Structures are given as C-alpha cells and as structure tokens.
Amino acid sequence: MTETLFDVERIRKDFPILSRELPGGRPLVYLDSGNSSQKPLQVVNAMRDHLEHHYSNVGRALHVLGSESTEAYEGARDKVAAFIGAPSRDEVVFTKNASEALNLVAYAFGNPLAEDERFRVRPGDEILISEMEHHSNIVPWQLVAQRTGATLRWFPVTDEGRLDLSGLTELVNERTKIVSIVHQSNVLGTVNPVAEVLARARQVGAVMMLDASQSVPHRPVDVAALGVDFVAFTGHKMVGPSGIGVLWGRREVLEAMPPFLGGGEMIEAVWMDHSTYAPIPHKFEAGTPPIVEAVGLGAAVDYLTSVGMDDIRRHEHELTEYGLAALAEVPGLRVLGPKTAEGRGGTLSFTLPEVHPHDVGQILDDAFGIAVRVGHHCARPLHLRFGIPASTRASMYLYNTTDEIDALVRGLHHVQKVFG
Amino acid sequence: MTETLFDVERIRKDFPILSRELPGGRPLVYLDSGNSSQKPLQVVNAMRDHLEHHYSNVGRALHVLGSESTEAYEGARDKVAAFIGAPSRDEVVFTKNASEALNLVAYAFGNPLAEDERFRVRPGDEILISEMEHHSNIVPWQLVAQRTGATLRWFPVTDEGRLDLSGLTELVNERTKIVSIVHQSNVLGTVNPVAEVLARARQVGAVMMLDASQSVPHRPVDVAALGVDFVAFTGHKMVGPSGIGVLWGRREVLEAMPPFLGGGEMIEAVWMDHSTYAPIPHKFEAGTPPIVEAVGLGAAVDYLTSVGMDDIRRHEHELTEYGLAALAEVPGLRVLGPKTAEGRGGTLSFTLPEVHPHDVGQILDDAFGIAVRVGHHCARPLHLRFGIPASTRASMYLYNTTDEIDALVRGLHHVQKVFG
Amino acid sequence: MIAESLYQELILEHYKHPQGRGLREPYDAEVHHVNPTCGDEVTMRVRLGDGGKVLDVSYDGQGCSISQAAASVLHELATGSTVGDSLAVVDEFTRLMQGRGQVEPDEDVLGDAVAFAGVAKYPARVKCALLAWMAFKDAVARSSA
Amino acid sequence: MIAESLYQELILEHYKHPQGRGLREPYDAEVHHVNPTCGDEVTMRVRLGDGGKVLDVSYDGQGCSISQAAASVLHELATGSTVGDSLAVVDEFTRLMQGRGQVEPDEDVLGDAVAFAGVAKYPARVKCALLAWMAFKDAVARSSA
Ligand SMILES: Cc1ncc(COP(=O)(O)O)c(C=O)c1O
C-alpha cells in the first residue's frame, strides 16, 4: 500500500468495475487509464437518475423536464468552468471529445468565413505542433495545411523525451499562426513548459492551444493561469462518460472565430438565405448536445474535486516514483520519457528487448488480468522518433495502487520467461 | 384507450419517467418526443451495465475490457445497420447527433481536399434544400454556400404543408451538386416523396441526402430501398441516449469523400508531414467515440425492433387520426401541415387565435403537466412561410395514448378560458 | 395551480388591455429589440423633457402575454416619472427577474411590476419579461447621449 | 492459464527459430504488406515452377510472435507444395482465423498451422496471424498474372 492520507481503498470501492473478476478467475488490474478511465458510481448514478427522472431536450423546452434538463446541462458547464478556473462559464464549449475540440479550432484557420486576421491562413504561413503529439493534435493541422497551403512544422523531442526548445525563436516566427502542443504527453508522461512557448507565441502574435487531455484529469489545471488561448480535454479520461469533451477558449478569441458546425441551437435567427449566430458557447454547440453526458461529466468533476486534485497529483506522483523504480528492475526494460518523476505524470511506456509489445500486453492480460495498452498509443510519429514501431504503456490514476505495479512487474518477469 | 393489439400500457411501464409525478402533484403528459424521446429501462440498464462491468476504450485495446467494449460498440453498429437495411455495416458512421452527420457531409462539398468531382463546388453551383427543413439541414448548407460561392436554393412548401415539387425540373438542374431534404418534417409531420426527387437528382448527377431524424424513430426505414446516398438520424429521438447520431452513406460515396475530423482512430498511418486514413466507417470517427452511447443506441434499436416498427407506425397513425379530429374541436385552432393522417406522422403543430404559443405551453405545463414544445422548433423559415413567429407542437411516440390527447384538448380549452 | 403564480390577474389585464400602446410622435430615440429564440419583438420610443422628465414611452410589438404586459406596465410606471427614478425601477425589476425566485421584491420601487415576481422562477420566460424594459433602458441611453 | 491457448509451444518455437526467413533470389513476385495499426510488416517473395509448383517462399519482417511465427509456418507448408494446394491451406487458415473461435479446424489441411486456432478468439490478433498469409496469396496472384 502506498501513502498515509490518500485512502485509495475507499476510492476503489466507488469504482465497481475494479472489483470485477475476469474470465478464468483473474482479478482486474487496470493500468490503462491514459486510454480511458473507469467511472465511479457517483457518475453512473447521476446519469441513470437523470435518464429515469429528468430527461428531455435542453434549451428549447419550457416544460418542467425541459427546465430540469437545461439546469442540469448548464449546471455541468458551471462545474467544468470552476474546475479549470475559466474566467467565464461561456468560455466552456461542450464537444463530443477532445478530438472534436481540436478540430473545431483547426477548422477556424483558413476558413473563408474567418474575418479575424488571426485565423486567415495563406500559403507559407506556419502551424506549429510537436513530435510528441497525439494523432488528434496532428491530423487536424495536416488537414488545415493541405487545405490552405500553410506549412506544418514541429518541435523535436529530445532523447530523454522532453520538448526540444532550442529552436524556439526560429520555429515560432512571424509566419506562425498557431502553436498547438500537448500539455502532458500520453506516451512519455512529460509535462511541457507552457510559459516559455507562450511568451514567444505572444511576441509574434500567434494563437496558442494546449491539448490538455492528459493533464486536466491528473493535476490541477487553471486555464487563466496558463494564459493560452485554447485548452482541449475529454470527459472519458477524467472519470466522466464517453461522448463528451471540452473546448475552453478565451472569450475574445472564441467570439472572433467563424462558426464550425451549423444547425439547431447555435443560431440566433435563421432565414432561408442567411443566419445570425448565438453568442458563445452555444455558437459552437450545434444540435442536441450530449445532455446526459454533461450531467455525468459534472458529477465526475464533483467527484474529482471531492477527492482533491492536489491529492490526486500527489498520489500519482508517488505511484510514478514507485513504478519507475520497480520497472528499472526488469532486465533490459527501457522506459520512454523522463527517468524521474519530476515534470512527468504517471504514464509509463516501455519496451522489452526481443518481445513485441503485442505479446507483452497479451500475456499480461491473459495470465494476470493486467490491462495495459500496446501499440503506438495514437502517437506514431513519436515512436518513429525513438525508432520503435510500438511500446507497452501502463498508465495510472487515482484508483491505482503500488500492489498493482508489483503485479505488473511480476507479469513482465513472466513474459520474459515465456519468451526467454 | 386506443387499439387492440398494441399494448401501450405495457410499453409505458418500460419508461420510468412516464409515471413520474411533477411538482404540485401533476402527472406527466409527455407530448414532446419530436424534440427528444424518453428512454426505456432496457436502454438505461444496458448503459449502466456497460459502465459498471465492461467499460474501456475501443479499438485500441487488446485486453478483456477492451475486447468487450469493442464488441459492444461494433455490435451496436451491426444492430443499427440491420435496423435501417444498410447493405453493409461499414456504411454506418457514428456521429454525435444528426446535426454532425449533416455537417460531415456538408464539409465534403467544396473541400479543397475533395478529389471526386461530385464534391467539387464552384461559384454558381447549386445546393438544394427545402423550406421545411430543420435548421440543422439549412445552416450547414448556408455555410457551404458562403465558403464556396455556391447558390443555395430550396423547394417551396404548399399551403397545406407539402413539398411543392412543381418546379422540380428547374430546381434540380445540371448545376445542382446536392439535394438534401427532410424525410419527415419535425413541424408539419409531412412525409416527403423521395423517389420523385431522387429520380431527378440522378438524371443530373446530383448527390442526395435525407434528414431522417423524424422518420427512422417512427416508421420502418430501409435505406437501400430509399436509394439515396446519405441518411442522417439521431439516437435521442429513437429511445436511445443523447450524444450519438448516425450517418449512413453508400459505401462508394463515403469512400470518395475527404476525411472530416482528423485524429486518433480515423487514421491508417501517421507521419509528421502526412497521413493515410482508415477505411470507412472509421475514417469518419475521429477520437474516442460515444462508446456507452452506442451501447445504449444498440439497446434502443433492439427495443424498437421487439415492439415492431410497423406496429409503432400503426399506433402513431391512429393517434394522429385521433389527435387531428380532437384538435379540430378546439375553437379557432389551426393545424399546420396536412389535415389528414395520410402521408404524415404524429407531429401536431398548431396555433390558437390571440394566444401566444409560449402562453399555451406554459399553462399546459403549469396547470396539467402537459409537455409540448413551443416556438419555431428549429424551423424558423417554415414559420415565416406561414406568417407566424411560433407555434405549439404536440408530438407523439409509441408510449402515448388517446387519453393524453384528451388531456391536451382539455388543457387547450382551459388556456382559452384564461385568455378569453 | 402553479400557473397562477405566473399568470397574475394583473398581467392578464395588461395583456388584454395594454396601456399606452402604439408609436407616437415626437420622440427622442427609437429602438427595436428582438428575442430571436421566440420571435418576440418590441419597438420602443421615448420622449424626454426638462429635468430628465420622461414625457412619453410609446411602443408596439408582438409576443407572449408576459412580454406584452411587461411593456404595458413599463409604460405606466415610466411615463411622467424621471429618467433617474425610472432607471431605478428598471434595475430593481432586472434584479427581481434574474433572481431565480430567490429575490424579495421591493414593492415600493416596483409598484404594479411586482406582479411579475412569479416569472423569475421560469428562466425561459425571464427574457420575455425583460424585453421591453431593456429596450427602454437602451432608448433612454440613446436619447441622453 | 488462458494464455496457453494462444501461445502454443509450436508458435513460440517458430517465433524463436523462424524457418526459411530471409529474402532469396530468384523470385517471381515480391510484395510488402503492413498492418498499420500495430506496425507489423512483412516482405514476401515467391518463386513458382512448372506445374504450379511453389519452389520457394522467402520473407522478412518484424512484428509480434504471432505474425512472425505465422510466416514461418507458412514457409514450411507452402514450399514444395503446389499453388493449388497452398491456396487451399490459406483459405482454410483464413476461415479458421475469422471464425471467432467457433470454427472447427481441418487438421488434415492445416497441419502445424492448427496451432493458431486459439488466435481466432482474439479479434485484435487475427490480423497478425493473417499478415504473412495474405501477403503470400497476393504474391502468388502476381506471379501467376
Ligand atoms: C428534422 C430534424 N433534423 C435534424 C434534427 C437535429 O437533430 P440533433 O439535434 O440530434 O442534431 C432534428 C431534431 O432536433 C430534427 O427534428
């Protein structure tokens, strides 16, 4: 067992799936929260209660159920806004996932309907990302570049898995329209230095976005303190439901953007030949939103807050220290990313000599019920950078224990025996 | 009570919310299913069970939970495909709602990345919709027209609320790139004649899309028999959860389209400077999909199938006949759309002389717990066409009864007394 | 019935017999406000005199009983009052409407407008009640500018 | 342990000691197949002789034990066989792999390849097992064309 104050056993009781027995009598050791987290009963019950007693469409309905659903939906927005320190609730846009949030912003760039100079893109203009991005923060920008003739550039990654900022002043230059980088890497665990990059982006007038899919669930994130223009994250990685993500954007910047999806609820008034649009956040929420999912996300935020984001970070930090030390004992095992727990989260990706990650994952699962992720974790370019096709990733969350790390290490020894 | 075979009382027991008591001891009379439908326990329980016992991310995970979730998610696709008679399961794309499905297709047109001539749009090219569309099938096309310089045109609506096809040959012409119309109007109830429009679209080589948000929930829909290129609908109107919609498209057409949202899961391989894309349907499903919502939608489809779509249609047809006759007794009440139940669904929109719809809806709700929708129902141009700012809409589904229609009529009499 | 808390007799009276309705000359400023989500609209004219006196508030519009009655009540309260006093009433009315039913109205300030207290419990209707009042505030600002 | 149904001794043997690995000359066709989702890849050459005889199947690649062992087993089964017979084995192997664990394998046709039966229960791994076999089918088609 780990530490003193953080009662991980009590937390585990909130997550019914963690005590599930897998076929063959295996206990579940869930080390795949970087992929998607499990959900506490508080979230599941909030969703069920809403569906059974309060559900209807939001915004448009005057009746009792309509008001209850609207209050629950907009109440979830208040909760999310408070959770990330948003200066205004109107700056919180609900999307279907982090990927949609990233695409929503990407589609503003080079959009013929963009009136604000910051979103106009001409051939030769530049978009800057990094080599450690998730595909969801790469492909949208490739598509913008292909649509507009802009040039996609990227920060390299150092051998120890940090952002290589040595070329900062050249990479962020007068042609740069947007810098979009990951806050915490989903492979390396690396937490990136935002302030330094932002300062340079501000110098050249570029917009800056953070993919915070892996930071918001795991550490206190204050968007105002970060000072960037956009932050994207996703419900299912923060003990919330699937089907909902969040784009936070500074009011002024969101207001300067053209609409993205058109349809019901994002309009002010519609004529056959033109329309005017609703104020933010609704301008970016076309159609019936993920109502029950927002209710679930609101409950997730309440849950995380009640446990305490500082405590969650501390717990994961301890697990990371423990895990890095434990993995170091496995012969030949090579950890990707920082070798110490400083400036990194609880995402432990690694390779084993002579054993393909698919085989590692399969045996861990089959023999011990240990769920890890294997492959490139939607970060293929980063794997190419390290010269490997794939890796095995154990990723931790508030409900994980040092016992589970011990089980992982035992499992890896077994893998080596099988392939020895 | 209505008819003989259809056991509406048994059905109502499946929907816990229908027996809820509203504040002040009012029973709930839910006549707002056109806005969003209620959910049976079968759907709520399927979602809860998945969250409590099987949840994880899909596609990417090799472990037990990953396989279970992937099977459940892809199994839902099989169910939806079978439900709408899709020639192939790969033609079923999960979106967040019908609006996203419509926008997904709209963004293919005039997209600089579109290689197929059908999706190239030049100034002067035409996009054809109708005056009875939901905003979600208007605004996306206005945006395409504004981005590309194409001209947006529309079928007018006749006084009795039918599509006016008198100008068909001129409206659908060699410049027409796409015809996108509603299958069943969410205001008028009108079911539109697809074959006639499609035949003309085929003559000129235009693509054709149906907004089936209001037909798929209420009558058997066979996309292959319809013969169009795209069909969009939405989970929350068909006893399924919020947060999920469906785009069905003919394989060949979907394959010819450029990708829409970029990110994880929609790729085949990613390098920093370019990517290749996954085959359909995954090409259009960027990021973590609405997993639990798909499970819920699968359960919804099972539920509707077990009741029988033909029986549901028949039940609603009877309610429509009953409702049209009952409303005709309210002094001065004017029904929008067809005055008989032929070729129309159970959506009864109307105006009362001298009483604003907001007041109608408010009193129905306050005094009797009757939930109807008031306003323009996201079809403002259609209301402008009829010279009214708003209307009151009672919309019915499988769980509604003639008793509820009687309650509505009593409520309307009361409204008239208050404002008399 | 709950409805009674919203549809006070006084509101229905004003709706059925609106006071001071119709656009009149002369005026210092005219504004047109719309609630796009429900189509309610109001055109509002104000005529100011010496010492910040409100000489006339004339209006026309269409909408639900709440929005129309609110315009009528506003006309009664503001006409003959001063800019300062009438804006104080607008502020108190706004506070009441946005109070989600939690605000205790100041009857001395509000007069007849207190009949709208029940509206505050219906977030969707608050905009209806405020439409004419916001238009008035806007028109006064323009006249004085 | 369940793992044993997937990681048969024979599969591990072939993985650790692959048969016929390495690209050889001469050949009639070479193909390169990739499983982009996991990065597994194989380069496959076939050399055909008179009477549809498969003279050599040579290959190189990288990937998990399943994909590598499958290539090795394929080499053993196909080399020295005929195009007709080897394609029959490919078909039976494909049927087994896509059978979701419900298909009874025909041992007479499959020989050693029957050791992969357990893979069919793991949809995510079926592609690994099939990679080399699909490449072989492709290469044969191109040689004969
Ligand atoms: C005809 C029609 N089309 C489109 C939509 C939009 O569906 P959604 O809100 O799920 O995007 C609706 C419902 O709101 C509708 O009735």
Ligand SMILES: Cc1ncc(COP(=O)(O)O)c(C=O)c1O
């Ligand atoms: C760093 C990062 N960015 C973006 C995403 C995409 O999130 P989603 O799949 O919810 O769109 C993920 C997770 O998959 C991630 O880890």
